[in-house]
Amino acid sequence: MRHGMTIGEFATLTHLSVRTLRRYHQAGLLEPATVDPFTGYRYYSAGQIPSAQVIHRLRELDVPLAEVRSILATDDPQRRADLIAEHLHRLEEELERTRAAVVSLRRLLRPDREDLRVELRSLPARTVVAVRGHVTLEDSTRWYDAAMAELDAAFGPAERTGAPGGRYANELFTAGAGAMTVYRPVREPRAGGRVEIVELPPADVAVAVHAGRHDDIDVTYGRLGSWVVEHALAVDGPVDETYVVGPRDTATPADWRTEIGWPVFRLAPGG
Known part of the structure; x- marks a missing residue:
């Protein structure tokens, strides 16, 4: 008897690949709701969809795995928001440095x-x-x-x-x-x-x-x-x-x- 969605069905609903979901499982970020002890098949619940999407967005922003775990582990919404804001601030600083480097290179490539x-x-x-x-x-x-x-x-x-x-x-x-x-x-x-x-x-x-x-x-x-x-x-x-x-x-x-x-x-x- 099935106990939720198969990994393929969950992948379709979250727009995440099966390979990505397996990687999240191995990293301890998103474990299936149940795993069939005989077949090893992974089953997910509908309640895990928001968590999967949050993890995906954080990883797209290059949030380190350890920080993703900390964000998911906290039940305090303000603490979770603070952790995400800290990383966003670091990203903004990196973007500013990148923008400054691009401006300098453009001037150097077009000397007048x-x-x-x-x-x-x-x-x-x-x-x-x-x-x-x-x-x-x-x-x-x-x-x-x-x-x-x-x-x-x-x-x-x-x-x-x-x-x-x-x-x-x-x-x-x-x-x-x-x-x-x-x-x-x-x-x-x-x-x-x-x-x-x-x-x-x-x-x-x-x-x-x-x-x-x-x-x-x-x-x-x-x-x-x-x-x-x-x-x-x-x-x-x-x-x-x-x-x-x-x-x-x-x-x-x-x-x-x-x-x-x-x-x-x-x-x-x-x-």
Whole structure:
């Protein structure tokens, strides 16, 4: 006497192959409701259809087997939702990294040196308010956001006199960790909390503008670096970024403009 649906019937109803259902059984994800002790035939119940479909969706999202088991094992709907949300967040981060890599590759595959405009500037000494720290490259985005938020909270729009900037030690890129400084020019600098008053020394820099998201800003860095090698003498020193238009100004990434200032030694006045 049959005790449910055969594996073939269950496969038809769930749109899962017999092979997949056998694999789920072997992995301990979805065991048949009963197994005939004489024939070894697997039989499934109608109540197992939602579980089979949930497992299939999770595996399509590359959820590891151990996490699938944890999700299925919990009877708490909120806990189950949290486990799935954690994995979805990881997938979103991976998709963002993939998208950024695609953008960079497209620019690299279609180089157009003519659209890189470089300007040599002499920056005067400046007094700014800043947050400084020794940061890993992996943590640099989070650190930057927190530091800039602290500066924004301390100095309102009426107190600011220019675009914010960032200064990054070479070691941040060459060694994966180094000094980072984010700063704002303001009317009346004052210290408080992590915010300190910093004197930026004068510098000669070659400046190029990166348009849009920072996903492929490394491409602009590379092209600017090549220009510096060809036209000037590079000197040791931190690279400056000035966020002329950024996420705090507009939610439209296409409008973002970041000036990259590469330290150089000028060969001649006005060169």
